[in-house]
Amino acid sequence: MSKKTLLSTALAGVLMAGMVSYSVDTEAANWRYAHEEFEGDVQDVFAQKFKEYVEANSSNTVQVFRFGELGESDDIMEQTQAGILQFVNQSPGFTGAIIPEAQIFFIPYLLPVEDDQIIEFFRTSSAINEMFPELYAEQGLELLTMYPEGEMVVTADTPVRTPEEFRGKNIRTMTNPLLTETYRAFGATPTPLPWGEVYGGLQTNIIQGQENPIFWIESGGLYEVSPNLIFTGHGQFTTAMMANKRFFDGLSDEDKQLVHDATAHAFDYITEYVPGLSEQSLEKILAAKPDVTVTRLTEEERQAFRDRAPQVEARFIEMTGERGQALLDQFKADLEAVTGN
Ligand code: 6CS
Numbered sequence: 001m002s003k004k005t006l007l008s009t010a011l012a013g014v015l016m017a018g019m020v021s022y023s024v025d026t027e028a029a030n031w032r033y034a035h036e037e038f039e040g041d042v043q044d045v046f047a048q049k050f051k052e053y054v055e056a057n058s059s060n061t062v063q064v065f066r067f068g069e070l071g072e073s074d075d076i077m078e079q080t081q082a083g084i085l086q087f088v089n090q091s092p093g094f095t096g097a098i099i100p101e102a103q104i105f106f107i108p109y110l111l112p113v114e115d116d117q118i119i120e121f122f123r124t125s126s127a128i129n130e131m132f133p134e135l136y137a138e139q140g141l142e143l144l145t146m147y148p149e150g151e152m153v154v155t156a157d158t159p160v161r162t163p164e165e166f167r168g169k170n171i172r173t174m175t176n177p178l179l180t181e182t183y184r185a186f187g188a189t190p191t192p193l194p195w196g197e198v199y200g201g202l203q204t205n206i207i208q209g210q211e212n213p214i215f216w217i218e219s220g221g222l223y224e225v226s227p228n229l230i231f232t233g234h235g236q237f238t239t240a241m242m243a244n245k246r247f248f249d250g251l252s253d254e255d256k257q258l259v260h261d262a263t264a265h266a267f268d269y270i271t272e273y274v275p276g277l278s279e280q281s282l283e284k285i286l287a288a289k290p291d292v293t294v295t296r297l298t299e300e301e302r303q304a305f306r307d308r309a310p311q312v313e314a315r316f317i318e319m320t321g322e323r324g325q326a327l328l329d330q331f332k333a334d335l336e337a338v339t340g341n
Contacts, residue, residue, distance in 0.1 A: 028059035034076035035089035036067050036195065036239075041219055042149045043089045043239060045273055049266035050087075050241075058258055062087075072194045074175075081140050086247050091239040093174025100320045101135050101327050103178035107316055108185075108234040108309045109302075110331070113151040115275035117338050118236050122147055123271075125334035131327055136240075142248040144241050144263045147270050150213030150278045152235040155226035157208045159295045163187030163304055172198055172210040181315045182234075185308040202226045213237040218281040223292050229285075231296040232305055241266075 033050065035043040044066060051062035070076050070085075073094045080088035096103035105111065112118055122128055128146050136143035160166055166187035173179040175192040183190035191207050201207040202225040209226060216237075217223055241263065248256065285292055297305075317324050335341075 028061070030061045030063055031086040032063050032065065032084070033087035033089075034065040034070050034079070034085050036073045036076070036091065036094075037216070038067055038219060042213075042215060042270065042274060042277070046147070046241065046266045046270050047089065049269045050262045053262035053265040054258060057261070058255070060255070060258070067195065072196055074194065080242070080244050083244050083247060085244070087144075087241065087243050089239060089241045091174065091237070093176060093179065093237075095240065096174075096176030096178060098139055099135050100178075101324050102132075102240075103176050103316060103319065104324070104327060104331060105238045106176065106179040106182050106235065107313050107328075108182050109306045110309070110313075110335070111148075111236045111238075112335070112339055113233050113236060118148045119271045119275070121335060121338045122238075124338065125331070127327055127330040127334050131330060132240075135323075135327075136242055137245055140245045142243040142245045144243060144259065145267050146238055146240045147267055148274060149237040149239055150215055150274060151231070151233070152211045152237055153214055153217065153278075154211045154230040154232055155202075155209055155217060155222055156228050156230060157205075157226065159228045159293050160209075160230050161295060161297060161301050163308065169208040170206065172201060172207045178312065178316055178319065181312050185312050186305055198222070199225060211235075214278040214281040214285070218285050223285045223289055227289060227291065228293045228295065229282075231294070233297065233302050234305060234309075 031054070033047055035047050037043040044064070047064045051064055054060055054062050065076070065085075070079060073090055076085060076088050077090050077094065077098075079085045092102035092105045096106065112121070132146065133143040154160065154171070156169060156171070158165070160169075163186055166183075169188050170191040171183050171188040172193045173183055173190050175194065180190040180192060188209070191201075193201060193207070198207070198210055199220060199222065202210065202222065210222065212220075212222065214229070217229070223229070243259065248259070251259065282294070313328070316328065320327070
């Protein structure tokens with residue numbers, strides 16, 4: 001057994017030993033909720049708003065675990081599927097490895113990067129709000145919501161304006177196969193890694209770049225070791241919050257409603273919190289390290305990357321078949337309703 005698996009198993013044992021039964025509706029429960037980020041980051045803000053609502057409107061409590069406290073992203077998902085945790089926030093970047101359709105978010109230039117359009121899309125999309133919950137349910141997960149965290153920005157060891165300039169660069173991706181296709185199509189050498197290995201990988205030049213929203217580039221200090229920011233306009237960082245389905249199905253109607261209301265409360269807060277966050281974070285980065293470069297691709301330069309999107313879309317369909325096609329069709333219809341394109 002690897003050191004990491006041992007640690008994860010030991011943590012799971014500790015948690016199970018202290019587990020409060022949530023099947024007794026009349027008793028207050030302590031719900032465990034893990035996410036993938038640090039204090040004050042978007043997923044943490046969401047989790048704290050969820051907790052605040054639950055605790056203000058019931059006698060239940062919510063215990064929030066941040067990145068690293070219970071392991072990596074894959075560990076907290078396993079613990080949720082096993083029923084050790086009741087709630088988890090995991091991004092499709094990782095969930096795509098177990099739910100192939102969740103990789104749809106990695107088809108480049110599919111989602112808008114404008115804050116108002118993306119929020120409207122997540123609020124209204126039937127692909128997101130009706131089709132995805134069925135896919136997550138097959139993995140024992142009750143999908144409660146999906147939300148955007150900001151435009152994806154690439155950081156690299158040099159500025160990049162063309163697919164040719166990506167050649168020879170190992171670009172770290174989250175661990176789903178479609179994102180690998182995206183960066184291959186962009187001309188780079190994709191390198192899937194869990195989050196915990198990214199800063200060190202950049203520092204030691206094992207990888208020469210990565211992609212993430214700016215707030216995360218700022219909070220994780222990535223600009224210190226990967227100081228060239230490239231706005232390609234190719235995607236949005238999307239995340240998802242869910243519950244263990246067996247736990248959720250076993251809740252009273254009142255507690256189910258509480259969970260939905262707490263989720264809506266947190267979602268509404270986030271839709272006000274995320275717009276403008278990238279700009280503020282960019283200012284902080286430039287103040288901390290004025291020699292960081294910012295490259296914004298022109299429309300023409302973007303087109304060279306956009307031209308490579310159809311091959312990624314084709315791979316998505318190969319990986320997901322008819323179900324993926326139906327999801328993609330709905331996704332596009334939902335997007336059209338919001339963007340008019
Ligand atoms: O790149 C990652 O792996 C991480 N990025 C963000 C914005 N949130 C959590 C995730 O693990």
